[in-house]
Amino acid sequence: MYHGVFHVTDMTINNRSANVFARSSGGFTLIEMLVVLTIISLIIGLVGPRVLGYLAESRIKAARLQIESFGSELDLFYMDVGRYPTDTEGLGALITRPDDAEVWNGPYIKGGQVPVDPWGHAYQYHTVSDHTPPYDVNALGPEGHGVTPAKLNETANSVR
Numbered sequence: 001m002y003h004g005v006f007h008v009t010d011m012t013i014n015n016r017s018a019n020v021f022a023r024s025s026g027g028f029t030l031i032e033m034l035v036v037l038t039i040i041s042l043i044i045g046l047v048g049p050r051v052l053g054y055l056a057e058s059r060i061k062a063a064r065l066q067i068e069s070f071g072s073e074l075d076l077f078y079m080d081v082g083r084y085p086t087d088t089e090g091l092g093a094l095i096t097r098p099d100d101a102e103v104w105n106g107p108y109i110k111g112g113q114v115p116v117d118p119w120g121h122a123y124q125y126h127t128v129s130d131h132t133p134p135y136d137v138n139a140l141g142p143e144g145h146g147v148t149p150a151k152l153n154e155t156a157n158s159v160r
Contacts, residue, residue: 059118080104
């Protein structure tokens with residue numbers, strides 16, 4: 001219970017503070033929203049290309065590492081079978097035993113299937129007789145055309 005002198009100024013102060021809170025909870029002005037949108041679009045404009053560059057570079061690095069891993073797996077296949085897979089066998093010979101292989105200690109790739117390149121395409125395997133090792137493993141790249149490991153290195157350097 002209130003025991004004291006009631007002043008008119010007490011009521012005026014309470015009304016004024018209620019009016020201040022009522023006005024400030026109305027939302028954002030158009031100018032405030034435009035400023036926030038401008039700041040966000042500046043951040044996206046500055047950071048976006050760099051993030052996309054990192055994404056492209058990481059895909060190239062992943063493809064290069066996978067091709068190197070295929071090299072190790074193909075060498076293990078060669079030590080067991082005595083030859084590298086033919087063009088028709090391809091990288092699938094690292095998963096399933098070829099018919100003419102007497103010794104085969106596979107599968108040489110974990111997971112039971114040949115992985116696809118970072119762009120969703122199958123890696124390309126071809127036998128080549130004029131250099132060592134006698135095969136080429138290529139990624140198809142973002143456009144779906146063949147990309148050799150050397151081309152992956154060039155692309156990685158140009159992305160930076």
